[in-house]
Amino acid sequence: MTKSRQQAMTKLIRLDKLLGHSGEGTRKEIKNLCKSGSVTVNGSVCVDPATKVDFKKSVVAVDDRLVFYTPFHYVMLHKPENVLSATIDHFSRTVLDLLPSRYKGTGMFPVGRLDKDTTGLLLLTNDGDWAHRITSPKKEINKIYEAVVAGIIPDDINSQFQRGIVLNDGFLCQPALAEKIGDYALRIVIHEGKFHQIKRMCAAVGLTVTALRRIQIGQLMLDETLHYGEIRILTEEERELPFQ
Template sequence: MAERKRQRLDKILSNMGYGTRKEIKKLIKAGYVTVNGEWADDPGMHVDPDNDVIEVDGERVIYRRYIYLMMNKPQGVLSATEDRESAVVVDLLHPEHAFFEPFPVGRLDKDTEGLLLLTNDGKLAHRLLSPKKHVPKTYYAEVEGAVTDADVKAFARGVTLDDGYRTLPAELKVLQSGPKSEVELTIYEGKYHQVKRMFQAVGKRVTYLKRIAMGPLPLDPSLDPGEYRELTEEEVAALKGAESGSPA
């Protein structure tokens, strides 16, 4: 994504929570806004938010270029920025966050819930999605059929999918085994429908799937499906500094 440079003053202030465009126009007209120490007299003037000093009533506006969001993606919503027929995750964002044009980091299937990161930081997204990085992704799944120690060992070796691809070793933890099993699975890649296809490879069917962690970041349990929040500075730092996950 191309980096923004000069932008309209009223757009910047609106995005940073100083009011609507109409309210900001009144602030500027009343003399509350300065740019580089000079009174601003035009809401539409273009400024460089990274280098120009913008102040509102003596308070400096701290502009940010990137946004980092954690969403508990609900079922029935696509991990996309637009779709002609279905709701997409960015439809769930408030205007002050949608302004930054964040996009989902990777994807969850339409019927899969759980942790989805959204950001406009392309470098971080690329790093998290790079096949060379082996960033771990952990899922909770409900599976039709008894998941056994043999399955745990098979996943640890890697299983062959329906198209002949052999997965990297994965960590399968059985929480409950029976006609309906509950498991946690950590994988280090992101092939299409991978979790479902891995269980299909051992003769079982996933009936419910939820991503509960990505890299060092667990899903915030306080987020209901469809809710989201901004990442803390510590969480962003952890994502940026995360070591590559081990595929073994």
């Protein structure tokens, strides 16, 4: 069992952790809330954010508003271009910068990565077990992309992808699928996630990727009603779709 699951099953946790995971702000913001007398535990004002509380039994409130412990969050993001799939960067915006402020103290991180200029479906969570199940190569979960390319698409591109493309550094990719969906467009299915893999696979057959968008993970599809940079919470049913 991972540390994240063990922590979720432990009844006694720090007050600031409970508030942070429930979307009440960063640790610094929560410390200030406690100091101001805005936080109560079982009806009594609590000024110490390190106080241990029972997340199943304690009644916690902020400004008389009840707070219910939410250990894990699962979010779908329609990733735009020029945003890094990282938790922090000193020079560029990251996908965490796109999240509403209520997620600041939750420990969210991207599940896998999309290149800076790649758009589409990206998942974010603070559940390490769930994320690992999606990103582990052993699980062989399909990731589906649409690519716009420059060059002449070979007639046998799908056969080449199914045999396994050899990259310019000698790495042999696992079998993949490539379907021509336009004169300069492909639908590509892989279950690996090597650095710039699709771009490098296309380069190996004489193509240059000019635009790349992920549309599906397992059976979970990008919600096309989301605009670039928008998120929505996954339903319980949707959380299982990547594994189907």
